[in-house]
Amino acid sequence: MFHHSSKLQYEVRVDKPNPVFAKMLQQAIGGVEGEIRVAMQYFFQAMGARGDDKYRDLLIATATEELSHIEFLGHAVALNLEGAPLSMQEEAAKDPVVNAILGGMNPRHILSSGLSAMPVNSNGVPFDMSHIYATGNIGADMLANATAEAGGRVLASRLYNMTDDGGMKDMLSFLIARDTMHQQQWLAVIEELGGLEKSLPIPNSTPEDHEATEHSYYFLNTLLDKEAPKGRWTEGPSLDGKAEFSVREKPEPQGQEPSLGKARKGSGAQKEQM
Amino acid sequence: MFHHSSKLQYEVRVDKPNPVFAKMLQQAIGGVEGEIRVAMQYFFQAMGARGDDKYRDLLIATATEELSHIEFLGHAVALNLEGAPLSMQEEAAKDPVVNAILGGMNPRHILSSGLSAMPVNSNGVPFDMSHIYATGNIGADMLANATAEAGGRVLASRLYNMTDDGGMKDMLSFLIARDTMHQQQWLAVIEELGGLEKSLPIPNSTPEDHEATEHSYYFLNTLLDKEAPKGRWTEGPSLDGKAEFSVREKPEPQGQEPSLGKARKGSGAQKEQM
Amino acid sequence: MFHHSSKLQYEVRVDKPNPVFAKMLQQAIGGVEGEIRVAMQYFFQAMGARGDDKYRDLLIATATEELSHIEFLGHAVALNLEGAPLSMQEEAAKDPVVNAILGGMNPRHILSSGLSAMPVNSNGVPFDMSHIYATGNIGADMLANATAEAGGRVLASRLYNMTDDGGMKDMLSFLIARDTMHQQQWLAVIEELGGLEKSLPIPNSTPEDHEATEHSYYFLNTLLDKEAPKGRWTEGPSLDGKAEFSVREKPEPQGQEPSLGKARKGSGAQKEQM
Amino acid sequence: MFHHSSKLQYEVRVDKPNPVFAKMLQQAIGGVEGEIRVAMQYFFQAMGARGDDKYRDLLIATATEELSHIEFLGHAVALNLEGAPLSMQEEAAKDPVVNAILGGMNPRHILSSGLSAMPVNSNGVPFDMSHIYATGNIGADMLANATAEAGGRVLASRLYNMTDDGGMKDMLSFLIARDTMHQQQWLAVIEELGGLEKSLPIPNSTPEDHEATEHSYYFLNTLLDKEAPKGRWTEGPSLDGKAEFSVREKPEPQGQEPSLGKARKGSGAQKEQM
Amino acid sequence: MFHHSSKLQYEVRVDKPNPVFAKMLQQAIGGVEGEIRVAMQYFFQAMGARGDDKYRDLLIATATEELSHIEFLGHAVALNLEGAPLSMQEEAAKDPVVNAILGGMNPRHILSSGLSAMPVNSNGVPFDMSHIYATGNIGADMLANATAEAGGRVLASRLYNMTDDGGMKDMLSFLIARDTMHQQQWLAVIEELGGLEKSLPIPNSTPEDHEATEHSYYFLNTLLDKEAPKGRWTEGPSLDGKAEFSVREKPEPQGQEPSLGKARKGSGAQKEQM
Amino acid sequence: MFHHSSKLQYEVRVDKPNPVFAKMLQQAIGGVEGEIRVAMQYFFQAMGARGDDKYRDLLIATATEELSHIEFLGHAVALNLEGAPLSMQEEAAKDPVVNAILGGMNPRHILSSGLSAMPVNSNGVPFDMSHIYATGNIGADMLANATAEAGGRVLASRLYNMTDDGGMKDMLSFLIARDTMHQQQWLAVIEELGGLEKSLPIPNSTPEDHEATEHSYYFLNTLLDKEAPKGRWTEGPSLDGKAEFSVREKPEPQGQEPSLGKARKGSGAQKEQM
Structure with missing residues (x-):
């Protein structure tokens, strides 16, 4: 009160x-x-x-x-x-x-x-x-x-x-x-x-098997014409003490090309989308 | 780009x-x-x-x-x-x-x-x-x-x-x-x-004479019926290394009672406020 | 505090x-x-x-x-x-x-x-x-x-x-x-x-000559096909005690037809508006 | 229309x-x-x-x-x-x-x-x-x-x-x-x-047994260092004509200390909260 | 009204x-x-x-x-x-x-x-x-x-x-x-x-010398791994009748690398930015 | 990506x-x-x-x-x-x-x-x-x-x-x-x-029997004191090629007077509404 x-x-x-x-x-x-x-x-x-x-x-x-x-x-x-x-x-x-x-x-x-x-x-x-x-x-x-x-x-x-x-x-x-x-x-x-x-990664209660840990400790350099900026985040032990930082240069997509196909009848799209 | x-x-x-x-x-x-x-x-x-x-x-x-x-x-x-x-x-x-x-x-x-x-x-x-x-x-x-x-x-x-x-x-x-x-x-x-x-307090570029440092390192316990919760923030060196944490229990107001006086003519208040 | x-x-x-x-x-x-x-x-x-x-x-x-x-x-x-x-x-x-x-x-x-x-x-x-x-x-x-x-x-x-x-x-x-x-x-x-x-109209400090008082106490019936709904607001003394309520049925516009003329050069309109 | x-x-x-x-x-x-x-x-x-x-x-x-x-x-x-x-x-x-x-x-x-x-x-x-x-x-x-x-x-x-x-x-x-x-x-x-x-309290249709009426007509003075401001709201009949206004000075909490206990597993909290 | x-x-x-x-x-x-x-x-x-x-x-x-x-x-x-x-x-x-x-x-x-x-x-x-x-x-x-x-x-x-x-x-x-x-x-x-x-480009009143018209009629294909999607927008006369549509594939940046230099004193940045 | x-x-x-x-x-x-x-x-x-x-x-x-x-x-x-x-x-x-x-x-x-x-x-x-x-x-x-x-x-x-x-x-x-x-x-x-x-009306996939087409091609002139502004939208073929534009002057309401009756018990209205 x-x-x-x-x-x-x-x-x-x-x-x-x-x-x-x-x-x-x-x-x-x-x-x-x-x-x-x-x-x-x-x-x-x-x-x-x-x-x-x-x-x-x-x-x-x-x-x-x-x-x-x-x-x-x-x-x-x-x-x-x-x-x-x-x-x-x-x-x-x-x-x-x-x-x-x-x-x-x-x-x-x-x-x-x-x-x-x-x-x-x-x-x-x-x-x-x-x-x-x-x-x-x-x-x-x-x-x-x-x-x-x-x-x-x-x-x-x-x-x-x-x-x-x-x-x-x-x-x-x-x-x-x-x-x-x-x-x-x-x-x-x-x-x-x-x-x-001890606190990182937040939440520290997430079970490890909920995490694709192979993707947890690299810096992803999405810059086409420059190397990754180097620093504490690109090498040395991670702040949670569980791994080493690294860099992944010029990453390629790992997924599919997204395509949703035709629109459903009755969904309010144009005829040409169906 | x-x-x-x-x-x-x-x-x-x-x-x-x-x-x-x-x-x-x-x-x-x-x-x-x-x-x-x-x-x-x-x-x-x-x-x-x-x-x-x-x-x-x-x-x-x-x-x-x-x-x-x-x-x-x-x-x-x-x-x-x-x-x-x-x-x-x-x-x-x-x-x-x-x-x-x-x-x-x-x-x-x-x-x-x-x-x-x-x-x-x-x-x-x-x-x-x-x-x-x-x-x-x-x-x-x-x-x-x-x-x-x-x-x-x-x-x-x-x-x-x-x-x-x-x-x-x-x-x-x-x-x-x-x-x-x-x-x-x-x-x-x-x-x-x-x-x-080194980073704290943020911004670390604020000149020290812009800060009333006597108020910078005590926990203010505004709870009327409980002692301050004790922890890392109530004693020991401050995280910026510049002082010791302490506690100020049951703080008294340091300021005046605020009073704005009468409303100005033409300010849209009721007559009774003027 | x-x-x-x-x-x-x-x-x-x-x-x-x-x-x-x-x-x-x-x-x-x-x-x-x-x-x-x-x-x-x-x-x-x-x-x-x-x-x-x-x-x-x-x-x-x-x-x-x-x-x-x-x-x-x-x-x-x-x-x-x-x-x-x-x-x-x-x-x-x-x-x-x-x-x-x-x-x-x-x-x-x-x-x-x-x-x-x-x-x-x-x-x-x-x-x-x-x-x-x-x-x-x-x-x-x-x-x-x-x-x-x-x-x-x-x-x-x-x-x-x-x-x-x-x-x-x-x-x-x-x-x-x-x-x-x-x-x-x-x-x-x-x-x-x-x-x-005493309190109405709020603000009660507005000087009377700031108000077109001839418009202050009538109910304006903007309904084309119905008489004004009758009640405390259509007759009897006003709540501020200064006048009598009345009704104005089927009001006519009192103003001009608004017309802004041509658009200015350099104002980003279409040529046809200028 | x-x-x-x-x-x-x-x-x-x-x-x-x-x-x-x-x-x-x-x-x-x-x-x-x-x-x-x-x-x-x-x-x-x-x-x-x-x-x-x-x-x-x-x-x-x-x-x-x-x-x-x-x-x-x-x-x-x-x-x-x-x-x-x-x-x-x-x-x-x-x-x-x-x-x-x-x-x-x-x-x-x-x-x-x-x-x-x-x-x-x-x-x-x-x-x-x-x-x-x-x-x-x-x-x-x-x-x-x-x-x-x-x-x-x-x-x-x-x-x-x-x-x-x-x-x-x-x-x-x-x-x-x-x-x-x-x-x-x-x-x-x-x-x-x-x-x-007749209109107060709004809604006037709330059955009386839905209301803890013992709390309905006192002014609660939460100010620690001042008496309640006196006025029409501290004594005399209430505006709905059902009771007398009064004052409750320096109110004490009537409820419990709120405590939610431990966080549930799987709720995204830190381990230390569980 | x-x-x-x-x-x-x-x-x-x-x-x-x-x-x-x-x-x-x-x-x-x-x-x-x-x-x-x-x-x-x-x-x-x-x-x-x-x-x-x-x-x-x-x-x-x-x-x-x-x-x-x-x-x-x-x-x-x-x-x-x-x-x-x-x-x-x-x-x-x-x-x-x-x-x-x-x-x-x-x-x-x-x-x-x-x-x-x-x-x-x-x-x-x-x-x-x-x-x-x-x-x-x-x-x-x-x-x-x-x-x-x-x-x-x-x-x-x-x-x-x-x-x-x-x-x-x-x-x-x-x-x-x-x-x-x-x-x-x-x-x-x-x-x-x-x-x-006649209406395009909107506003049609913008003087032509306010526009870098060499950039007005090409489709810019920012996709790294695909050719531009072809259609009415990649060839043929433009809808305003003033030019032909074309495509610019794999565009290179035309500008400088943006760099703001040091932060000003008194601007609230960290010391390390100054 | x-x-x-x-x-x-x-x-x-x-x-x-x-x-x-x-x-x-x-x-x-x-x-x-x-x-x-x-x-x-x-x-x-x-x-x-x-x-x-x-x-x-x-x-x-x-x-x-x-x-x-x-x-x-x-x-x-x-x-x-x-x-x-x-x-x-x-x-x-x-x-x-x-x-x-x-x-x-x-x-x-x-x-x-x-x-x-x-x-x-x-x-x-x-x-x-x-x-x-x-x-x-x-x-x-x-x-x-x-x-x-x-x-x-x-x-x-x-x-x-x-x-x-x-x-x-x-x-x-x-x-x-x-x-x-x-x-x-x-x-x-x-x-x-x-x-x-072909594109109009959008969506062009809406079945025709979902539309009260007798209301689809007239301009409704809701102005009491002026004729409808004349233009491409008041006569000639509609842009979708399916009908002729026309004008409906001084339209009368086609619906009922809306009336919701009494408020329900327990709905939080005033007694006088029930």
Whole structure:
């Protein structure tokens, strides 16, 4: 069960409101790299967690923190929208700065939300929940979470570079820090479960006779005019410790030419296909 | 530039067509765990690859392989739809098996595609390209790719368990094998670039003074009635080797109570808010 | 800031797991009538609340409760998926009940989530955040909230009728009860702010000279072959107390015939349009 | 059956075309507050109307009017796009006003529609029909309709404030007026059906023994550090006249700790979860 | 301006209600081949029509007819849902036919719409307006319309084959007929404007020096192991009468190897990319 | 099976990078008129092709070419983003040109992709695969393909007009040329199969007794105040050679007034509807 206390997790200060930066901040709320995504992803993973219950606790605790991130970011968006222009009066239209703000901000911050945050990204596209990755496999889920936090920290760093507002930089430096921790905590679960060697291939419970293992450890070079790019993936032991990596150059098709024959009567095709 | 040869990468055989399994196979084509996603994800990452060009080659080569996976899966869907019922004639309606097939298959396999594959998942929801993760950061992208392949192998294993068709099991065992390789090749890039210690936190180029590092290494326990779940993430050196993990129990808010004051005149609020 | 305690807001018991009912329950999580929607809607309204802060408190408190509803519904879905069939073995395929379950359940409950809840509706369509209505106008928002709770209680009542599982009926009777309260609490805000007479038309802050009031109080009967349906909306004082309702039968167009003339050179039209 | 006459319902005049305002006007066509939504919502409610047929007539008549609103708004968008820049010639690029227009307008008004209206909102996001709320319950539907019209009038008022074009202000004052009527006509249906007291809780046909009525009339205060916000919803008779409102402070969970146990064999989880 | 008369354009009769067929019929309402699509596509094309006004009249007249098709199809869906099961009572659960209906119908027809039509396709996916093709180019638009009607008639024919209900077959035979007319009327516009020879390439207003015409008339054979498929497109005069078709076998890339070099400082990449 | 060679199909040169043009170019990658759409549409049509195999070869060969178009367009976007502003430093904010760029470019080109292409359109809306039209009917599919290429050439022509960059004009003139060929090659298939007379109505395999042919050849004039627009579609032989076109003026409804009666008990309606 959830509870709420009335103050924000972190102080939000906007020294100089900027409606165009408000639009950009939306990416951190409603973008695929944003906080709604991680809050909901960890929440749904927690609800489907099987095995040791401590991982469910880890997930729900962090989901709860991410909800608090949405909350302070939402406040930051609203503060950046203070004083945004509500009209295109002729005087304003002659001022190129006002013009650029009106053109560059999200018009729905005026028209739809009344100068506050929305669950959309920086293009105004609403977040959709197909991005909640929760497979029921803890290995796949921990990688998905580390990915989400990596994307999140990349975004927060770019937003930090974008603004020169002291308050916003301070808030973003906190987000950058928490994303540092979260990246590592999910990868730490994999380490605790035996590291990559024991975890891979995910799922590690797939019986070996379900896998055509002769195809499991070569890099397939589909490039017609270049040798395979060489690296850790082309030689040496595989990361799961079960085989050696190799390369298959200029692969030939192993299958048949696909042909479906005539269309069936009554299937809605043209006569000429039948 | 792309080229095509006329045979499939892998042989597709369906011993006993099953329209309900055709619906399930769609998840491997148009699901978030599916082949359109990885083909397009690696393709867009390749187009945005900066730094050593060999990683671009690695990405585009694998994107090309994934296109071939779409192709043989598409053929498998069509073969599973051979003989699917095209009508609800009264005789059929009394046969519970025919009824169950008609109810359980994707009706659009009859109505929209004429008994062939579609770029949708097993619920009939079309794939959308918001799932193409390509950040321009090679660390974030490699994690995203390993995630996609982990999800893909989880899915292929579940499909393998679902069917008892020998041909389908054979094809899926090939997919399971290639997903094994792909999971590892992306993680091998991270290993080649110095492993987690050098790569984390992603992006590793964020200047340290952009980060409130006092918040970077503690687990925040937002659970009111439980201690923090203990594990690799609560003590010991951080995965990036820069600090020690710790725990912050029962955290208090550090910010203000958010209050936006009165609504502005002309902003479309109710009078009582002004 | 949010916090969490480890038990569910309400006891969840499933006497006889039913994967088809699990699919239906998803509507209460990820449907437009569901709990993600109300949790997020009240949360975003709270973040944009202007005027008396007590309404923000009301909103955030109820958002927090709705998060707890997601949580116990998610558990109910997982419990209904206990024992769901993981394969289409031939023996099973001959059993029409197993067949009907396999056809009637959401295949992604097996393939994608590993037998747990997802943020999707009963068709498997992911929830998308365009449904979070938060206008910054407290009147519009309270109506939106009452609407959401009305839809929610309609849904919960239909789910109650659908199941004959005692545990599920008990849980749904709790949801029905909370939706009763929530419907009324949002309408109570309107009553507290002076009721419909003072609140309408929303926004009540629009200056009267922005409105062509001669068009504000008649019902327009666009039906060619019927008189206007008579009722409270065709005569008597308007709900805002400012005028009398009337009817305009067989309305004639008041505008011009729209004509855009020739296409511009360089605009990509056909020559014949220029 | 529908019919059409060649003139617009209301005169459209644009004194000074403005492509950025054209983008904003799109919200009134393809936004969730827009005319496609209400036209289609009333249309689908009419098609599902059960009970007294006069409500079906009311719905279809107003759906028909809203189609005419789409039509004149579409014309207004096209007129605002007259003269929009079709190129980024170097001369133009130096003019900050042209630049701001090019950056601030919807590029698809040039690239995709050839200077005319599209069924998208002011962010260019296409309208999607998941927003058509039609539950088959007249109470829920009337609230949904009043909500839609409240949102519509908020939007029209904001657009009115945004423009200083006399023609556009005139057209918007008509829209504001019709939204005034439509808000009231839907709420008038509820009044005619006995008002809130008889209509609530929606659905009013849910048998009382389907509801855990001991949970139906208290406000749940999930705030840890504040008392419940006091108001019409915390004391006095409930709006349905059946009980007294009360408050439950600092609620404790009533349910169990959710735990799903081990993952099943063959379910695609990691070995460590089994 | 639109008007409505109270009867349906065509008689709807359902001899034997079938909730699974109701689900399938939804494709004709809310599918990409359905009536909402054509109604709205012709409507938006009409609003953007430039050149001879008679084409605008043609478009709006047919848009109006399509609205009437939505209306009678919506009624057909509701009639097919008469008597649909509202519960999973244990007796019912043992009856495989009831089970198959419950599994095979759209659960939202019960849960969300109360046994009436919805603006969704046969998978329950809502129609989205990105499918409204209206380019402002009459040639492109007429092809798009003929495409939509071809898809529509394919769908109607498949639905006709699917059902054995006399009333439904009668209604669908009317739809098939109207789609016959509509396919031809749009292609007739192209014929009237001079046929393919004058209309192609679309847009026919693109100045010839904007086109690298040496690349305009050869078929590019990207197949590595097969000659180009021969046909009308590989030899003989081009359809626009301007050149001869030819074939380019085994094409070589004409461009450079793409390389983006190092990532910029401050762009959020990994250090190793800089 | 697919293969790749390392150079681009066509040379890409950007003389003067322009981030706003990068945004516009996205329409040609991820728009409904763009290259992902045609690549995937031809690919899925190929996978479902029934009848003469040469059409499958034609489709897959062209799908492969379109993949190469995505590739060079993606490179063009990245090159246009070279030097895009990564911050809103105060100096910059005063420069209206920088301001206009920041407001007019897609912010996700900085925040999400790190200055490279994305699978989105010029509004930043991700491409979704519902736009892949592949019906299994070769007539419908060829029209859909010609439509897609017509839209594509309209778009490419508009982009050509928009830019004054010599490199971009050169690349677009190649795209314009290839779209010329592709429009014609799909229509040439229809010609080869007997032209419109033999192909129409699509599907030409629908038995005549499935069609109410008395409704197949008249134009329905739903306009109340105007005669039917006269043209090729109102008189003369129909395009399929089977009948004469005619007009039906002022059509009367042929169906009943739709009425659904009372709502069922237990269906979630209001009492007043029962």
